Amino acid sequence: MRLTTRVERLRLRHTFTISRGSEDVTPVVIAELEHDGIVGTGEASPSKFYGETTESVRAALAGIEDWLAFRDPFSYHHILEEAAARLEKSRAALCALDLALNDWIGRRLDQPLFRLLGLDPERMPLSTFTIGIDTLERMVEKLREVADFPLIKVKVGMPNDLEVLRALRNVTRATFRVDANCAWTARETIEKSRELEALGVEFIEQPMPPDQLDAMEEVHAKSALPVIADENSVLPRDVPKLPGRFHGINIKLVKCGGILPALQMISMARALDLKVMIGCMIESSVGCTAGAQIGPLTDYLDLDGAALTTNDPYRGMIFDKGRLRMPYSPGLGVVRR
Numbered sequence: 001m002r003l004t005t006r007v008e009r010l011r012l013r014h015t016f017t018i019s020r021g022s023e024d025v026t027p028v029v030i031a032e033l034e035h036d037g038i039v040g041t042g043e044a045s046p047s048k049f050y051g052e053t054t055e056s057v058r059a060a061l062a063g064i065e066d067w068l069a070f071r072d073p074f075s076y077h078h079i080l081e082e083a084a085a086r087l088e089k090s091r092a093a094l095c096a097l098d099l100a101l102n103d104w105i106g107r108r109l110d111q112p113l114f115r116l117l118g119l120d121p122e123r124m125p126l127s128t129f130t131i132g133i134d135t136l137e138r139m140v141e142k143l144r145e146v147a148d149f150p151l152i153k154v155k156v157g158m159p160n161d162l163e164v165l166r167a168l169r170n171v172t173r174a175t176f177r178v179d180a181n182c183a184w185t186a187r188e189t190i191e192k193s194r195e196l197e198a199l200g201v202e203f204i205e206q207p208m209p210p211d212q213l214d215a216m217e218e219v220h221a222k223s224a225l226p227v228i229a230d231e232n233s234v235l236p237r238d239v240p241k242l243p244g245r246f247h248g249i250n251i252k253l254v255k256c257g258g259i260l261p262a263l264q265m266i267s268m269a270r271a272l273d274l275k276v277m278i279g280c281m282i283e284s285s286v287g288c289t290a291g292a293q294i295g296p297l298t299d300y301l302d303l304d305g306a307a308l309t310t311n312d313p314y315r316g317m318i319f320d321k322g323r324l325r326m327p328y329s330p331g332l333g334v335v336r337r
């Protein structure tokens with residue numbers, strides 16, 4: 001097997017702001033794994049919050065090139081478990097490798113990954129579309145562009161959160177979900193949850209910083225809305241800490257290291273009676289379509305990453321107002337434009 005990487009710079013339709021920062025361009029790593037005349041493609045959109053950059057991901061993958069060279073891609077389960085130990089500091093690099101291997105297997109067997117996993121894409125939940133933080137006027141304007149989408153995720157974490165939600169409520173009848181990206185306190189979360197519920201919000205994603213896990217017990221007990229872990233739900237080993245503190249988990253392939261650990265997290269969440277969501281970073285159709293391959297196993301989806309960009313280098317699933325239309329083509333089902 002030969003593994004090569006390159007960087008693609010994804011341009012965003014609107015500057016994307018969450019409670020801890022803004023961006024106009026997101027660099028991602030595309031990995032290509034060639035073996036036996038077939039190329040499998042993977043992606044990693046590294047996040048500084050998790051200590052990763054495109055450089056660190058490319059260096060981590062370059063570091064396992066020789067080790068990979070003589071492996072058989074069909075023993076991908078073993079490869080990925082061993083790679084997880086070698087790539088301990090770069091789950092994003094592991095994700096790129098995992099996706100490229102899964103894509104390769106599907107292409108070699110000429111089947112979409114969802115079929116190899118026994119999944120029916122017609123059973124996929126709808127996905128949210130995200131409105132980033134901005135001035136109230138601009139958030140209303142951005143929502144008007146997508147007012148007929150049924151599910152909207154609103155990034156919150158500003159002093160005027162409730163005022164913003166009230167204004168957005170006048171624009172659409174969509175169900176809202178909010179994501180505070182760690183910006184709230186326990187008290188604030190409990191207080192805001194009541195009015196948010198009245199405004200048609202379905203749940204709150206990661207209200208508090210990940211080190212406030214114990215304080216989440218009170219929020220879990222008193223919040224009017226369910227709370228879903230994101231920054232507290234990174235790896236499979238995080239999941240057993242979450243019952244009684246969160247009602248569900250947001251899995252992202254680039255946080256956990258790809259399809260294999262994501263499936264482990266889903267199994268654990270189900271055993272612990274937690275809801276399951278698959279989310280994404282700003283990423284191309286490679287990463288988002290890979291997430292959607294296991295979408296039929298979830299309760300909630302947030303796979304709008306590619307839909308927020310203007311220069312997606314790949315074609316994959318189609319984001320149709322939140323309905324994800326999957327390509328019935330081999331592997332991840334993505335083609336370079």
Ligand code: MG
Nearest residue numbers: 179205206230
């Ligand atoms: Mg989140």
